[in-house]
Amino acid sequence: MAHRPLSPHVFIYRFAYTMALSILHRATGVVLSLGIVLLVAFLMAVAAGSESYERFVHFAGSVPGRIVIAACIMVFCYHLANGVRHLFWDLSWGMERAQARRSGVIVVVVTLLASALLLWVFLARGAMP
Amino acid sequence: MSDPARALSAVLGRGSAHEGAHHWRVQRLTALALLLLGPWFIVSLALLPDFSYVSVRGLLSGACNSTLLSLLIACLCWHSQLGVQVVVEDYVRGAARMATLIVSAFLHVLLAALGVLAVLRVAFAH
Numbered sequence: 049m050a051h052r053p054l055s056p057h058v059f060i061y062r063f064a065y066t067m068a069l070s071i072l073h074r075a076t077g078v079v080l081s082l083g084i085v086l087l088v089a090f091l092m093a094v095a096a097g098s099e100s101y102e103r104f105v106h107f108a109g110s111v112p113g114r115i116v117i118a119a120c121i122m123v124f125c126y127h128l129a130n131g132v133r134h135l136f137w138d139l140s141w142g143m144e145r146a147q148a149r150r151s152g153v154i155v156v157v158v159t160l161l162a163s164a165l166l167l168w169v170f171l172a173r174g175a176m177p
Numbered sequence: 178m179s180d181p182a183r184a185l186s187a188v189l190g191r192g193s194a195h196e197g198a199h200h201w202r203v204q205r206l207t208a209l210a211l212l213l214l215g216p217w218f219i220v221s222l223a224l225l226p227d228f229s230y231v232s233v234r235g236l237l238s239g240a241c242n243s244t245l246l247s248l249l250i251a252c253l254c255w256h257s258q259l260g261v262q263v264v265v266e267d268y269v270r271g272a273a274r275m276a277t278l279i280v281s282a283f284l285h286v287l288l289a290a291l292g293v294l295a296v297l298r299v300a301f302a303h
Contacts, residue, residue, distance in 0.1 A: 074260075074264060077257075077260045077261075077264070078260075078261065078264060080257065081257040081260065081261055084250075084253055084254060084257055084288050084292075085288065087250075087253070087292065088250070088288050088291050088292040088295065091237070091246075091250075091292055091295035091296060091299075092291060092292075092295045094230075094233055094234055094237055094295065094299055095294075095295040095296075095298040095299050095302075098230040101230045101233070101234075102230070105228065124215070124219075128211075128212070128215060128216075131208055131211075131212070132212065134208075135205065135208060135209070135212075138205060166219065166223070169223040170222075170223070
């Protein structure tokens with residue numbers, strides 16, 4: 049491993065919530081990578097026929113299943129909303145500190161609203177057929 | 178990048194692998210595609226009258242939907258692979274890094290293949 053000078057370590061900076069949002073984008077991304085397994089399992093269950101699909105629905109309706117689905121929904125909403133924020137940054141839009149903080153708040157609000165809606169659709173409305 | 182020694186030192190972290198721009202670009206491109214395909218799939222599922230086998234299978238069986246769903250899986254796996262690669266490169270050290278990268282790449286391709294195959298099985302079922 050090459051020995052290069054290390055930039056100042058993250059913990060010397062005063063904490064700002066935009067830091068938490070930043071690392072959360074990574075964390076949610078990794079969780080969503082695991083979520084792909086769930087999506088593929090769902091598709092394979094549908095492809096394999098009604099019996100395997102019923103088994104999937106049975107799991108999805110159980111308490112652990114509901115927790116996993118709820119987590120995936122919230123994590124998906126956050127990663128999507130914050131991803132849009134990143135795309136705007138790539139266009140060098142909204143890079144000022146005040147703008148970045150404001151867009152961070154918008155991302156959190158959008159995440160909460162979208163998650164609430166999707167949680168209602170997929171859990172409260174009844175995932176059971 | 179024809180010199181193997183140079184390529185090796187690049188991947189061992191001793192210089193640029195000269196793939197950064199391509200990685201960056203594809204990550205954004207797949208993000209843009211997922212921005213359309215992700216909400217499309219979620220909204221399609223949400224608009225189903227119920228989550229019975231018949232309803233869900235009906236959603237997955239149209240030619241248009243199977244195509245979009247296959248693209249969704251491909252973009253998801255590609256985007257995920259690029260993201261996981263960055264995380265691994267940032268946090269995993271030593272020999273474990275290359276091993277993790279290889280395993281990650283294999284798993285992502287496997288997931289993509291299984292997902293698309295499942296969609297095609299539904300699409301081409303009589």
